[in-house]
Amino acid sequence: MAGNKGTDITTQLMTLLNVSATKPPKRKRDDEDSNFRQKLNKRKSIQFEDSTPSMDAVAISLNTVDAEIVTANGVGEEEDAKEELAEVEDAVSDDPYELHFGVKTELLSESRRKAAEDKSWNASKSKLGRIGNVVEYTASDPSAAGAKTKAHKLTIIDKLKTTFEERQAKIPKELAELQNDLLAMLSSHRDLYVTRTSPENQRYQREAIMLHAINHVTKWIPQSLHTCISSHNMYRKRRSVLKSNERIARAAKTETATPEDVQDQGFTRPSVLVLLPFRSYALHWLSALTANTPSPSYQIENHSRFQSEYGLPPGAVDKLATAEPGLYPKDHVEILGGNVDDSFRVGIKMTRKSVKLFAEFYGCDIIFASPLGLRMSIQKEKSADFLSSIEMLIVDQMDALTMQNWDHVQFVMSHMNQLPKESHNADFSRIKPWYLDGHAAFLRQSIFMTAYETPETRSLFSSLKNVAGKEFSRFDCSSPQDEADKRFSHFTTQTMPAVLKSAVKSVNTVIFVPSSFDFIRVHNYFRRANLQFTVLSEYSSNQDISRARQSFFNGKKAFLLVSERFHFFRRYKLRGIRNLIFYGPPDHAQFYAEFISYPFLDDGVEPSDVSCRVLYSKYDWMRLERIAGTDGAAALTKQGVQ
Incomplete structure (x- = not known):
């Protein structure tokens, strides 16, 4: 690395x-x-x-x-x-x-x-x-x-x-x-x-x-x-x-x-x-x-x-x-x-x-x-x-x-x-x-x-078998099978209850989800919880995108779910963000910086008005390293899930 x-x-x-x-x-x-x-x-x-x-x-x-x-x-x-x-x-x-x-x-x-x-x-x-x-x-x-x-x-x-x-x-x-x-x-x-x-x-x-x-x-x-x-x-x-x-x-x-x-x-x-x-x-x-x-x-x-x-x-x-x-x-x-x-x-x-x-x-x-x-x-x-x-x-x-x-x-x-x-x-x-x-x-x-x-x-x-050399096999993944379930459990039992208890954090909140599988899972959770939310995914039509952005900016919808694939293909600059929750670190490191900058597109937004939370585990090492550097990723992964 x-x-x-x-x-x-x-x-x-x-x-x-x-x-x-x-x-x-x-x-x-x-x-x-x-x-x-x-x-x-x-x-x-x-x-x-x-x-x-x-x-x-x-x-x-x-x-x-x-x-x-x-x-x-x-x-x-x-x-x-x-x-x-x-x-x-x-x-x-x-x-x-x-x-x-x-x-x-x-x-x-x-x-x-x-x-x-x-x-x-x-x-x-x-x-x-x-x-x-x-x-x-x-x-x-x-x-x-x-x-x-x-x-x-x-x-x-x-x-x-x-x-x-x-x-x-x-x-x-x-x-x-x-x-x-x-x-x-x-x-x-x-x-x-x-x-x-x-x-x-x-x-x-x-x-x-x-x-x-x-x-x-x-x-x-x-x-x-x-x-x-x-x-x-x-x-x-x-x-x-x-x-x-x-x-x-x-x-x-x-x-x-x-x-x-x-x-x-x-x-x-x-x-x-x-x-x-x-x-x-x-x-x-x-x-x-x-x-x-x-x-x-x-x-x-x-x-x-x-x-x-x-x-x-x-x-x-x-x-x-x-x-x-x-x-x-x-x-x-x-x-x-x-x-x-x-x-x-x-x-x-x-x-x-x-x-x-x-x-x-x-x-x-x-x-x-x-x-x-x-x-x-x-x-x-x-x-x-x-x-x-x-x-x-x-x-x-x-x-x-x-x-x-x-x-x-x-x-x-x-x-x-x-x-x-x-x-x-x-x-x-x-x-x-x-x-x-x-x-x-x-x-x-x-x-x-x-x-x-x-x-x-x-x-x-x-997985390659070329006998002229060796495959790369350094990825530390001792128990990755349970990672997705543990992340979802942490999100639904700790992250979201804390958000919903706060009058400030329960509105104007964007939830960024890197994995398409996780995006569907989180989307179903919001539907079952009867929360006011809208979505931006790679499957959203232009009409759906316009409607979702407008309703979120005007405060009609408290939460906006955004898939990484949507941002990869569209790169819209979203307005109205006050709180950011990364369900996982984005694959593209620059996406983190881009979303952090979006709340300040609106006049009158103070740094103290903005909050950002990232869920990660040791299995997110490569994503974390691209965002925080090798030393930063090493320090973060020692702390467990955050």
Whole structure:
């Protein structure tokens, strides 16, 4: 956790182990899955036009190679394919992608997988460049004893110096260094948990992370790590697949055994998933993607359609963008500007010369989606097979996702990297063995970004199983099951009786409730107690909001219940407040200061006229620390429930 200073950044990450310490173990299949996998392995999808197949005549499943290579009659872009094959270079022994995701990865030893399952980790603290304070975890694995971990350095060779260096030359030095530090860290395929990201740095972080994601999809770096994209040396994955196809065709032509080292794909094509709260953030991430593609030769197909569907609807005005500076908090403008529709999903296909937006899910490489959009798609199709081969998960604005329905995030996570229900025309002889063994979740790299931590975001990070490092599991929650009931009991038996006995505190009182579950509970309590109250929740219509604010300000209603989600989305400045009761500390620290300032919007209000009470327990540590600092939170939690 960070200290008192708000500028400190605490990052949780997972660390690459010494992958040369052990030999790759023999694969073992569970008995319950063996029949299914044996059946899958018998399926073949490679077909030939005639008895003398050539590179041009090989029909390849769409989850591995762009459809443009194979035409209806089996003849593709011969010269282009030959040019690509000529550029193929053998993978070097220290290629971080091959070490982590390659067929012969040594990370999936039984001891490492057991360490990940048992959450047996060693933690160490350090400071990493512009990223700041980090907590680094490695698996407690005897086979990795004495191994030291280090991030790869960012290296850009001369022939690959293009748009990335040009962009970095135009931004402040410290931001370029931040990007380079991120790329160096991500190159080791550790899971990364970045907390307290500032709005000023988000754009540059997105560009660096998206560059890493494109690199993962294309795997175009044979000798250096995380260099800029070059049209000459692009799409090593695609060329590697073509090379394997050529070898298979040659083996069939000469009637020799099929090469055993051509396992180069997953069950389905999508390998990168980016989870986002709103459509506006899909625009941000698309900008980060296109910023890393060479221009002007590179084409963005269906770009205007994407701008239309993910920008503001025709005739709509963004009141946050057009408002006077200072009228709305800066974070509110940043998060809720633009199209805030939270149900969307779009596939993006990377080809040699273009980015194809709105690609079919099973034919795309990258998916931008909201948790709700993915859940609706999965429930409608009754299948989540397109998530079976995700190797990189990026979750942005996790703090905003907690203001939505967190159950949608958990639903998506529960369907990640599961064995598919259908084959989807895959050639199972080409699938990497660790996919068939059901071990994909142990290698998936997850990148989480949030403005602040919550128990939900930390718990999600702790559930990850990447054997390249350790989950974060420091949240002190020895008995959280009773916390909600004890809080409600304290509120109804001590807080409210004291309020109702006071003629001053029983009017002009706002009760701020962070949790939606608690908000419903408190709302039902007020109804049963026949108290004069009104509510402002995320489900309130504009008419309901106007009526509630007016009746509270005029004194017709003594109490006003406000949910944190309402304030997150609306940010209304409420008048008429004399007494504040926080049912729990807000997730957003600035909400505390904002509500404290509202009573003074009215003329003639003296400080002595205002009271504020906060209910908290030791389980509110992260919220309290953001409001009162580490020392203040430590002092408060020693006092118990207040």
